[in-house]
Amino acid sequence: MSISHFSATVWLAFLLVIALLALVYVLVQRRRTRRVLQFSNMELLESVAPKGPRVFRHAPVVLLLVGLVLLTVAAAGPQATKKVPRNRATVMLAIDVSLSMEATDVPPTRIQVAKKAGKDFVDGLPASINLGLVSFAGTASVLVSPTTNHGAVKAAIDNLKLAERTATGEGILTSLQSIDTLGTLLGGPEPPPARIVLMSDGKQTVPAFEDADNPRHEFVAARLAKTKNIPISTISFGTKWGTVEIPREDGSMQRVKVEVDDAAMQEIAKLSGGEFYTASTLQELSKVYDTLQEQIGFETTMGDASRPWLLLGLLITAAGVLTGLLYRQRLP
Structure with a gap:
């Protein structure tokens, strides 16, 4: 008391x-x-x-x-601080589905662990949160537009499919577009508070990471999120020793190292005004999501x-x- x-x-x-x-x-x-x-x-x-x-x-x-x-x-x-579920808030969950997510450094695979932790994250959010899902590899797709039907988001997470290349900037821009669309539909004097939760395990390949002025670059997209007052919470998921097998032109397989890119994820969070997290196990990823649940799903207010x-x-x-x-x- x-x-x-x-x-x-x-x-x-x-x-x-x-x-x-x-x-x-x-x-x-x-x-x-x-x-x-x-x-x-x-x-x-x-x-x-x-x-x-x-x-x-x-x-x-x-x-x-x-x-x-x-x-x-x-x-x-007497007045005391209380945690209450947020109303009208929008959260876009953007998950990297590039081929590097097949790496087994996080057993059984990065993608399987990401799916389990992602669904647990969805379960922990208040029902009033508008939650959407974006997957990105070489391109980005809105799998679920922001909705209070969290079951649809969990079903979409279960059906995530891997593809080639990594277009992190596209994932951010697509998430921003979904948030803008929802804000237009809801109307009101100002859009509801929003946040992007971005999980990736590797470096951007589309466009080239060195092409920093490209409007589709992840850092350019992060700056745009900042101007819209939409912070990006980034999760760098995986280890430095992860590897995957990729087929050569002659049909043989070659093992390629797919280490995480902590520096890029940290910079995205910094540019957008969000937070940066790392995770290399299911337990660590679940802990990160638990922290985000508290930050995103609830707000502290003064009450009787x-x-x-x-x-x-x-x-x-x-x-x-x-x-x-x-x-x-x-x-x-």
Whole structure:
């Protein structure tokens, strides 16, 4: 029952009244004790005095005072931070499906682990989130437009197919287009908050990474996302020692190293105002997605926190009344 501040602090002044009541009770008890001691026949006093524990007789009053304190705190309107599901937010999940995702450095394969973690990520998002899915290899495709039907997104993740080359910039631009389209359909004075979650395991090959001025380049697309106030959370997935087998023209197979490109993923996140993550196991990828669920799916707001104080105050006050009736057959 943490408290950040109170909305009606004037009610806290009632704590002084409670303190005064406690003081009056103590004074009355002392005065009563002095009167009892005026009896000269102590043997007679001991014979008529109750044999029960003397401390317990104060329990009803103590419970009532504690209950009043808790009710006073509730009346003062305690405020606390709360996590609530976001409404109208849009999330585009962009997943790299280039052939390098066949690498087995993340067993059984990168793509299989990506599918499992991706579906778990979808399950953890609030139902009110508009979620879409984009896959990209040599080109990018919108598999699911932003929707609250998260089951459709999970089904599309299950059906991801691998293809040649990697066009990371296309994945970003296609995600931005889907977000813009949804914003147009929803209308309103301003578009809903949006974010792209981009997972890739390798370096961009389309267009050439060195062609930094190409409008389809991943860094150019990241800057565009920044101007639209759409941060990109990037996940660099895989290891430095991953390999895949690629067929040669003569039909034989050659083993090619497909190491992750952390530097490019980090730069995309930086340029767009997002966050950069790395993962090389299912556990690490799931942990990254859990973090993103908290950031994307929920927001921290200030809200009323008086209910626990009110309920506890009522219970303790009722306990004080009951104790007084059972122990002394009357209220204190």
